[in-house]
Amino acid sequence: MNTTRRSRTLLAALAASSLVVAACASDDSATVDEPDTSDAVDTTDAEPDTSDAPDSTDAPDSTDAPDGTDVPDTSEPDGPATTDGGEAPAGNDGEVGGSACGTPHGPYEEKDAPSGEVRVAWNQAAYSFNSATNRGNATANNNPLYIMNAGGFSYYDADLNYINNDQFGTCTIDSLDPLTITYTINEGVTWNDGVQVDAADMLLTWAAQGGSYNDAETVVTDTGVTAQADADGAAVVVGPDGDLTSADEGYDAAFDPEEGTLLDGFTYKESTGVSFDSSSESLELVTEFPTISDDGLSITATWDSFYVDYASAGLFPGVPAHVVAQNALGIEDPAEAKTALIEALETNTEDVKAISESWNRDFDATSLPDNPSVYASFGPYNLTDFSEDGTMVFEAREDYTWGPQPGVQTLVYSIIGDPTAAVQAMANEEVDVIQPQVTADILTQLEGIADRGVEVRQGDGATYEHIDLAVANGGPFDPATYGGDEETARIVRQAFLLSVPRQEIVDRLILPLNENAVVRNSLTQVPGSPAYDDIVASNGSDFYAEADPEAAAQLLADAGVETPIDVRNMFADDNPRRASEYELIRDSVAQAGFNLIDGRDINWGSNLANPSLYDAVHFGWQTTAIAVADTGPNFVTDGQNNFYGYSNETVDALYDELNATTDPARQDEILAEVEAVLFEDAFGLPIFQFPEVTAYNSTYVDGVSSIAIAPTVFFNVWDWTAV
Structure with missing residues (x-):
């Protein structure tokens, strides 16, 4: 395993040892779909649940585009039912001339004027109105944004049919080889300040997530600062005496060992380069500048190679382009601001840096901003x-x-x-x-x-729920701790995971809530899904089928690793189930020689991007879309939800192949191969599906x-x- 650091995710991360979560769910997940700040995180098309978890919305891709006849039809045979009981028009998903973002809905049912008040409670407050940044990708932010922007291009109905709200706009497949899609916003669709939503908003999404403008020597820190990066991708720090400090030069001395924040007198060295705090494996394949229509309502993008999950990872509007341009370029008129933004991006002028910094930071807020x-x-x-x-x-x-x-x-x-x-x-x-x-x-x-x-x-x-291990933070699972010996570090990771009492966690904490609950043994598939059993049968998860601290201790002894081994375990504070999990894990791994240190943290979601603060972390990944390759960002090198420095060329190549594969049987084979590598490398373990x-x-x-x-x-x- 090659544990090179991710330049993009390094933030203030490599502070004490040497992160940003995707979106989250209400109980401790992030999105993988996206981190769940409630205690989960999302992956690809998931998002961490910052209520306790982090979100992963994209997956990598490559190879030649397939023949159009091989593209799977994601719609139901007769088209999904509309929300008002009517029948939606056929979407022709996967066909040239068809929809690239779900089955078109058609006109909606007219209702009486809205009335009354409904009060809903969630477990974590929002902190950004831009959930496309690495720092903002969390359920805590995505929930409010969904309420504000529900009914945009696409959404899922009660039967998980993917619906194109064609009253908002349409997405038309112009070609499958090369994959080319035109996105059009309907005239009259406006931001609530009266400005038309249009191609400029979608172009900004491409610029921010496609990576075309990013400077390899520039990184965005976990505080949103655009900083100079060292050779390892860590933000360079300037000390009180003006000396520069990087990750391999006493970097941890610049940070508070408990909070992971810079100590007084230390600052990040600002970079003159550009870095948008985001990424998209899909949009990174759109390297040619998109084409904007004369009326400014449509934008056409062409992918360098086919991307299997194009429907959920295309050019959708995010934050308003006119607001970014107004803030970054000092132009008051919205139309003029958008024109200037397009010109700056098209000619790659020095204004792109100001645009990126506005996009990165200007939408973060924990109370009502003065600027609406x-x-x-x-x-x-x-x-x-x-x-x-x-x-x-x-x-x-x-x-x-x-x-x-x-x-x-x-x-x-x-x-x-x-x-x-x-x-x-x-x-x-x-x-x-x-x-x-x-x-x-x-x-x-x-x-x-x-x-x-x-x-x-x-x-x-x-x-x-899952538990992941940091492999590039100078801790117990990092090869650097053993003089660069990757095999020893892998054995230590295996021993730790072999000691995690997954069945006991399910028996004691989940079965009382779901009598059919089982230990989850796949990193990419939900129990009960069509591919689950076949993938589990060949992915190597059986090595961890039963917690075996005695066997784990023997692995450590055979490798000549001294015990006890301190492991800092971060998890959501104020979350009873997470605390119970910690106690069960602590008592079990202790029998193998690990000293599990309580690292509960109220800010665990934002601190996922800072593995200097932890060695192991348990939280949830929340799925935000039904997709084929959506788990890629969790595991590929520099993936948006890969906070831990994990890198494996085989995994990267397999996801590249997956992103261009339309044969369902081969897709399942690829995912099984990916999981086999991840379990062999002891990346982490899935534990259970949330009730x-x-x-x-x-x-x-x-x-x-x-x-x-x-x-x-x-x-x-x-x-x-x-x-």
Whole structure:
């Protein structure tokens, strides 16, 4: 295994030893789909749940584009049902001339004017209105942004059909070889400041995530500073005496060992280069400058090689281009600002640096910004208040006509980190909708207030729990600790993972909530999915089938590794289940010779990008899309959700092949091969699929449901009605 550092992710990361999460879910996941700040993270088309996890939305790719007839049709045979019960027009997904972003919906059902108020609670407050940055990719941010922008180009319905909201815009496949797609925003679709959403907004997404402008010697730190990078990709630090410090020159002396922040007197050396704090394996394949139509509403992109998950990883609008240009270039008029932004990107002028820095930092906020453009939206709801405690208030937008119409006038989104407190708030009728991280006690408490109108829905969640190891932080799993001996470091990782009591965790913490719960043994497949059994049968996960501390201790002894071995374990603070997991893991790995150090952290989501603070981390990955290669960013070299410095050429090559493969059988074979390498390298372990509980008070709200991918309970927010 080649454990070279990722230049992009290095942030202040390599502080004490030598991160950014994707999006997250409500109970400790991130998105892999995307980190879940609730305690999960997302992967590719997942996002960490910052409520306890991180999100991965893209996957790598390559080879020649396949013949059009080989492209799988992702739509249902007769087309998915529309949300209003009608039949959607055929999408011709995967065909030239067809839709590249789901099955077109057609006109939406007219509704009465929105009315009433619904109060919903989540477990982590938002901190950025740009969830496409490495720092902002978390469920904590994605949930509010979905409420504000729901009904954009595409969304998933209750049956997980991917729907193109053609009232907003269309995505047309012009060619499959080379893959060429035209994205068009309908005239009259505007940001809530009245500015038309258009090609400039999509061009900015390409510029920020495609990597064409990034300087290899420039890195964005975890504080958003554009800094000079050393040869290893670490941000160079300037000391009080003016001397430069890099990762191999006493770098840890510049950082607080507990917080991982720069000590007084130390600063990052600012770079003159450009670095957008993001990446997309899909858009990195669009190296030719996209073409913008004369009316400015359409943009056409051509991929250098076929990208199998183009439908969920294309040119969609993110933050408003006119706001970025206004902030970066000092141009007041929105139209002039967008024109200047396009010209700067097209000619690659020095203004691109200012554009990148605005995109990186200007949309971060933990309360209502003075400048309303920072939280501009194009969907059914406007943000009207954002208080210091994280509470947000959304009001239905009066002029919104280009998507499903909202039924509720006011949504109050409050933050309650403790699931027991969330249940109590529901019992007190202070909130109407919650999706807490469920434990047996939480479920019992919810069932105990059924007489007050509380409905409880159980199901499989979008998040899975896992534990990952940092391999390039100077810690116990880093080859550098053993003089560069990669085999010894691998054995130490194997021994640690072999001691993790996955079955005991499931038996004690998950089975009481889901009698059918099992240990998850795949890093890419959900238990019960078509490919799961075949992949598990050949991926090498059977080595870790049973926790065996005695065998782990023998591995260490045979390798000549002295014990005890200190391992700093980071996990979400104020999360009872994570704390219980920690205790079970601690007691088991101790028998093998590992001293597990309690590293619970309220800021665990943002600190994922800083592996100097931990050696092992357990959280959840939350899936945000149904895709083939969406897990790539978790494992490929420099992947957006690969926070740990892991790099393996075989894994990179396999994902390159996967991104260009349309044969389903070969896709499964590739994923099995990827997993075999990851388990052999002891990258980390999956543990369990989250049980999910959605509770709502039917006395006050109707239409609440949930799906098994992000944004879970918010997926049909427009169908909610206040009773």
